[in-house]
Structures are given as C-alpha cells and as structure tokens.
Amino acid sequence: MAERKRKLHGIEPFDIVNVCILTLLMLVVLIPFYFTVVQSFMTQQEYIMNSTTLWPKDPTLGNYRDIFVASTMLRSFGNSVFYTVTGVAFSMFLTTTLAYGLSKKDYPGRALFQNMVVFTMYFGGGLIPFFLLIKQLGMIGTRWSIVIPTALSVFNMIILRNFFEQLPPDLDEAATLDGASPLRIFWQIDLPLVKPAIATLVLFYAVGRWNEWFYASLFLGDARLWPVQLELRQILWSSTSFASEVPAEVGRPSFSEGIKAAAVMVTMLPIMMVYPFLQKYFVKGVMIGAIKS
Amino acid sequence: MAEMQANRRTLWRRIVKNRWTYLFLLPGIAFMILFCYVPMYGLTLAFKDFKISAGILGSPWSDPIYKNFVTMIGQDAFWRAFFNTFRMGFWYIVTGFPAPILLAFLLNELRGRRYKKVLQTVYTFPNFLSWVIIGGLMTTLFSSDGFVNMIIRALGGEAYGFLTDTSLIRPMLYATNVWKGAGWSAILYLAAMAGISPELYEAAEVDGANRFHKMLYITWPGIKPTAVILLILAFGGIMNNGFDQILNMVNPVVQDAAENIDTYIYRKTFKDKPNYGFSTAMGLSKSVINFVFLLAANKIAKLLGEGGVM
Numbered sequence: 001m002a003e004r005k006r007k008l009h010g011i012e013p014f015d016i017v018n019v020c021i022l023t024l025l026m027l028v029v030l031i032p033f034y035f036t037v038v039q040s041f042m043t044q045q046e047y048i049m050n051s052t053t054l055w056p057k058d059p060t061l062g063n064y065r066d067i068f069v070a071s072t073m074l075r076s077f078g079n080s081v082f083y084t085v086t087g088v089a090f091s092m093f094l095t096t097t098l099a100y101g102l103s104k105k106d107y108p109g110r111a112l113f114q115n116m117v118v119f120t121m122y123f124g125g126g127l128i129p130f131f132l133l134i135k136q137l138g139m140i141g142t143r144w145s146i147v148i149p150t151a152l153s154v155f156n157m158i159i160l161r162n163f164f165e166q167l168p169p170d171l172d173e174a175a176t177l178d179g180a181s182p183l184r185i186f187w188q189i190d191l192p193l194v195k196p197a198i199a200t201l202v203l204f205y206a207v208g209r210w211n212e213w214f215y216a217s218l219f220l221g222d223a224r225l226w227p228v229q230l231e232l233r234q235i236l237w238s239s240t241s242f243a244s245e246v247p248a249e250v251g252r253p254s255f256s257e258g259i260k261a262a263a264v265m266v267t268m269l270p271i272m273m274v275y276p277f278l279q280k281y282f283v284k285g286v287m288i289g290a291i292k293s
Numbered sequence: 294m295a296e297m298q299a300n301r302r303t304l305w306r307r308i309v310k311n312r313w314t315y316l317f318l319l320p321g322i323a324f325m326i327l328f329c330y331v332p333m334y335g336l337t338l339a340f341k342d343f344k345i346s347a348g349i350l351g352s353p354w355s356d357p358i359y360k361n362f363v364t365m366i367g368q369d370a371f372w373r374a375f376f377n378t379f380r381m382g383f384w385y386i387v388t389g390f391p392a393p394i395l396l397a398f399l400l401n402e403l404r405g406r407r408y409k410k411v412l413q414t415v416y417t418f419p420n421f422l423s424w425v426i427i428g429g430l431m432t433t434l435f436s437s438d439g440f441v442n443m444i445i446r447a448l449g450g451e452a453y454g455f456l457t458d459t460s461l462i463r464p465m466l467y468a469t470n471v472w473k474g475a476g477w478s479a480i481l482y483l484a485a486m487a488g489i490s491p492e493l494y495e496a497a498e499v500d501g502a503n504r505f506h507k508m509l510y511i512t513w514p515g516i517k518p519t520a521v522i523l524l525i526l527a528f529g530g531i532m533n534n535g536f537d538q539i540l541n542m543v544n545p546v547v548q549d550a551a552e553n554i555d556t557y558i559y560r561k562t563f564k565d566k567p568n569y570g571f572s573t574a575m576g577l578s579k580s581v582i583n584f585v586f587l588l589a590a591n592k593i594a595k596l597l598g599e600g601g602v603m
Contacts, residue, residue: 010404014504018402025396026415029472032430035440039433047438098321107311108304113318120329123584126576127555128562128569129335132349133328149328152321182313211423214537218563233425233541236432257438264429271421279414282421283480 040064040262044255063258064266067235070254072223073266076231083146083227084209091151091205096198099157100186103164121154131218145219146212146227153208156201159285163194200285203278210270232267236260339574352570361574371575373549374557381463381553382531388467390527392475394520397482398508416476428541431469432456456542459550466538466551481523482516489515522594529590532583554579 041059067073102114139145167190175185213229220226339361341352355361365371396416403409419427434440435455442452455461493511536555543551554575562572
C-alpha cells in the first residue's frame with residue numbers, strides 16, 4: 001500500500017533536493033543581474049553609506065539620465081544596430097553562397113575547396129598579420145573594417161552546408177528540367193527548404209555582431225563610429241571618472257558606479273528582450289550543430 | 294597524347310557544366326583567400342624586420358633569419374605567459390568540462406517540465422552576453438564596494454579585494470567562465486540524454502534498478518561519446534581560452550597573474566611600442582603549437598572511433 005502511494009505521487013527525497021539545488025543555481029545566475037539593477041537605481045549617498053541594501057530606499061532614474069545626457073551611448077547604440085544589420089546581411093550572403101557551392105557534388109576542384117575552407121579552422125595567420133592586412137587595405141577607421149573582415153564563420157557555414165547536402169538531388173533536377181535557372185533554384189527552392197537553419201544562423205551571427213568590441217577597439221580610433229560594447233567598455237574602464245563629465249542636475253551629484261551599472265543594463269537590454277522568445281531557436285541551432293558535426 | 298587531350302576536354306566540359314557552382318563559391322572563397330590566406334602569408338613577418346614604410350613584402354629579412362625568435366626565447370615575460378597559457382588552459386578544462394555534465398544530470402532528473410524550461414532559459418542566458426557586460430556585472434558584485442563585500446560587512450567581516458588579489462584572480466576567471474558557459478554547454482548533453490531509448494530505463498526498472506543505478510549505467514554511457522569528444526576538443530583548444538574574458542575582467546594590478554600568450558601578444562603590440570616582427574614570431578609559435586594540439590586531438594578522437602572533426 002505504501003509502495004503504491006509512493007508510486008502515485010512519485011516524489012522521492014532526491015527530487016526535493018534536486019529542485020533545491022537547481023533553484024539555488026538559478027539564483028547564482030540571477031544575483032549579478034539583480035545587484036546590477038539595484039546599483040543602477042541607487043543614488044551616490046546611499047552607495048557610500050555602505051548600508052546593507054537589497055533594494056534602494058530612494059530609487060532614482062538619475063543614472064540612466066546621466067548616461068544619455070553625457071555619454072554617446074545613444075549614438076553607439078545606433079552604430080551597433082547598423083553593424084548588426086549590415087554585418088548579418090553580409091555574413092549570410094557569404095555563408096549561404098559558399099555553403100551551397102560546397103554542398104554540390106562532383107565538380108572539379110571540390111576536394112581542394114573543401115580542404116581550403118576546413119584548414120582555416122585549424123590554422124590562421126593570427127592577430128598581427130590580420131591587423132596589418134586591414135591597415136594595408138585602408139579599412140582602418142572606416143565602418144567597413146567592422147562589417148567585412150570577420151564576416152564568415154566557417155563553423156556556421158559547415159552547419160549550413162550539411163543541411164544543403166541532405167536535400168534530395170532530384171529536386172534540383174526536376175526544377176532544371178522545368179527550365180529554372182540555378183540562381184532561381186537556389187533562391188526559390190533550396191534556400192526556403194533550409195529556413196530553420198538559416199534562422200538559427202541569423203541569430204548566432206546577430207548576437208556575435210552585437211557583442212563585438214575587440215576589432216572595433218583595434219580598427220576604430222574615432223569614437224563616433226564605436227559600437228555600443230566598446231562605448232560600455234570605455235565607461236567601465238576609463239581611469240578618469242566618467243561621472244565628472246556629466247552636467248549635474250541641481251541637487252544631485254553624478255555617481256560613477258551607478259552610471260556604470262546603468263550602462264551595463266542598457267547594453268544588455270536588447271538581448272534580454274529577445275532571448276526568452278528566441279531561446280528555442282538557439283537551442284535548436286546548437287542541437288543541429290552537435291548532431292551534424 | 295590524344296587521350297590526354299580528350300581528358301582535358303572532358304575536364305573542361307565538366308568545369309563549364311558546373312559553372313554555376315563556381316559562381317556560388319566565388320564570393321566565399323575570394324573572402325577566405327583575402328582574410329585567411331593572405332594573413333597566413335603575413336606570417337613571414339616573423340622572419341623579417343618590419344618597416345612600416347616598406348610593408349610586409351618590402352621589409353628586409355632579419356639577420357639571422359630567426360632573430361625574432363631569439364628575442365622571444367630570451368624574454369622571461371614570454372615564458373611566463375607561455376606556461377601560464379597551459380596552466381590556465383588546464384584549469385579552464387578541469388572546471389569547465391564537468392560542470393555542464395553535472396548540470397545536465399540534475400536537469401534531466403527534474404520532473405516539472407515548465408520549471409525545467411524556466412531554469413534552462415535562465416542558465417543559458419549568460420552565454421549570449423559579451424565579456425564586456427559580464428566584466429561589468431562581476432565588478433558590481435565583487436569590487437571592494439560591491440555587493441558581496443556589503444554582505445560580508447553586514448555579517449561583521451572585513452571588505453576584501455576579490456578582483457585585486459593575485460592568487461584569487463585566476464579562480465575568479467574559471468568560476469565566471471563556468472557561470473557564463475555551463476548552462477549552454479549542458480544543452481548538448483541534454484540532447485544526448487533525450488536520445489537514449491526509454492525502453493532501456495524501463496527494462497532497468499523491471500530489474501530493480503534505482504535512480505542512481507539508472508544514471509550510472511544508462512544515462513552516463515548514453516552521453517559518454519559526447520563527453521569524450523568534447524573533452525578531446527577542449528584539449529585541442531587548450532591554448533585558446535580566456536582572451537576576451539581576461540581583457541574584460543583582469544585589471545592592471547593583477548595582470549601578470551592572468552597573462553597568457555594571446556593577451557601578452559596583444560599588449561606587446563597594441564599597448565607598448567609595437568615590434569610587429571617580434572609579435573608575429575610569437576603568434577606563429579602559438580599557431581604552430583595550437584595546430585599540433587588540434588591535429589592530435591582529432592587523431593585521438595578518430596582512434597577512439599568517435600569520428601573526429603576533420
């Protein structure tokens with residue numbers, strides 16, 4: 001009888017412990033976000049008092065006001081949108097065409113092209129020759145230095161190639177007999193068939209582009225072209241306090257730690273807004289990648 | 294002779310027949326030649342005295358040809374960064390490899406489907422943030438006026454400089470790396486677990502297996518191939534850990550304790566007075582060793598029958 005009851009409810013002590021551990025881990029993930037939110041709404045007075053604060057007594061939007069008044073966050077935000085949109089478009093152009101070409105069978109030079117592409121996953125010129133190349137191409141200081149040179153992820157391309165390879169070949173043959181040009185077959189038949197993979201790759205590329213700061217820091221001296229991550233990095237790491245540049249509101253000193261936290265929140269916002277809704281596509285993407293490679 | 298000509302003609306005919314394929318390949322291959330293979334040629338810089346006015350091609354070969362490498366070997370800072378790369382890489386793997394497996398085991402045993410989904414969304418989220426942002430989050434938490442210290446003070450302790458302690462900075466890096474990536478990596482294992490046939494579990498239950506038996510004798514063997522291949526790949530990439538993270542989490546006070554080859558090359562080139570030939574020599578050394586590691590990893594994966602990656 002007792003045995004049957006346990007089966008009915010099916011809850012063992014392990015289940016309870018498990019839920020507790022996993023919930024605790026969730027808190028560990030969330031805590032840094034929580035305290036950054038708290039700090040972004042804090043005033044300087046409260047922060048320096050060093051009291052124990054789990055929520056600001058007197059929440060303020062002042063820090064958010066300060067980043068938008070004094071910093072060029074809005075401009076860099078716009079730059080990042082530009083880099084993300086044009087960058088993803090260019091990345092997808094290269095990725096789809098190359099993946100499609102490589103997926104074709106039986107053309108002279110196939111092995112050469114395949115090996116040429118895969119080799120770059122194992123060996124590269126490294127940072128300095130790459131930097132000097134961009135310099136020699138005259139791209140330094142231009143928006144193109146961010147959009148073009150890092151556009152192709154071989155890993156993403158191979159995922160897509162595997163998808164194209166699995167399309168039934170009779171499909172193309174039938175379409176060719178019907179008089180469709182190869183370009184039309186690519187655009188109107190084959191590409192729509194791999195739509196789920198395309199969606200995932202767009203997401204991966206977009207996140208990568210949005211998070212880009214490193215090459216921007218090497219290639220772009222002019223802060224007017226900076227993406228938002230580089231702007232944020234400047235706010236977080238600048239030795240001269242950013243807060244001193246903020247025109248003060250009457251009766252409220254600007255507060256550098258609060259501004260930093262607010263800047264982190266603003267930069268994170270786009271990913272935070274879309275991630276819960278798109279998570280399943282990301283997950284699908286990694287599963288596809290795992291199974292196929 | 295006639296046969297060769299015929300061969301050539303059929304080859305040409307095949308090329309013409311596939312002309313569209315080449316058209317599709319053109320942009321991507323041209324891109325790769327320009328941005329991947331030209332920089333590989335640029336590695337010759339390791340054997341040159343770089344002069345900005347002369348460019349890579351025009352700069353004279355150094356005398357002796359391995360001069361930049363001699364400079365490199367003579368530098369204590371290089372060796373420190375070199376060994377630190379492996380030490381840190383090793384600990385990145387020791388912490389970063391088992392964490393997602395454990396997490397996947399726990400998640401797999403969880404009953405509530407909806408709660409599982411919520412947890413997964415939370416766990417995987419940090420993976421999509423840049424290290425710039427995570428650097429900011431962790432500073433909020435661990436700086437001397439940060440919230441961890443606030444709690445320590447509230448409990449009557451002394452504030453502690455978590456981010457300025459040379460012996461603590463590396464563990465902090467490993468921990469935040471797990472914090473960022475474990476949830477995401479766990480998904481691979483969860484996918485492998487989902488692929489295990491439920492009949493195996495049912496049969497085991499009939500034989501009287503409890504939950505831990507099932508985890509040990511069914512779930513673990515089911516994900517072991519995935520784990521093995523990921524471990525091998527991790528060792529193949531042992532030299533590539535942490536560059537972005539270190540640049541965003543390590544402040545100048547503790548810089549030497551968390552310096553690896555990549556950050557060392559970066560700082561030497563872009564923060565000090567640049568010596569491109571010397572920097573390229575270091576980069577080339579790294580690329581070659583890294584290549585050997587990757588090939589070895591791939592070979593081992595193949596020998597173990599896991600298919601390899603190449």
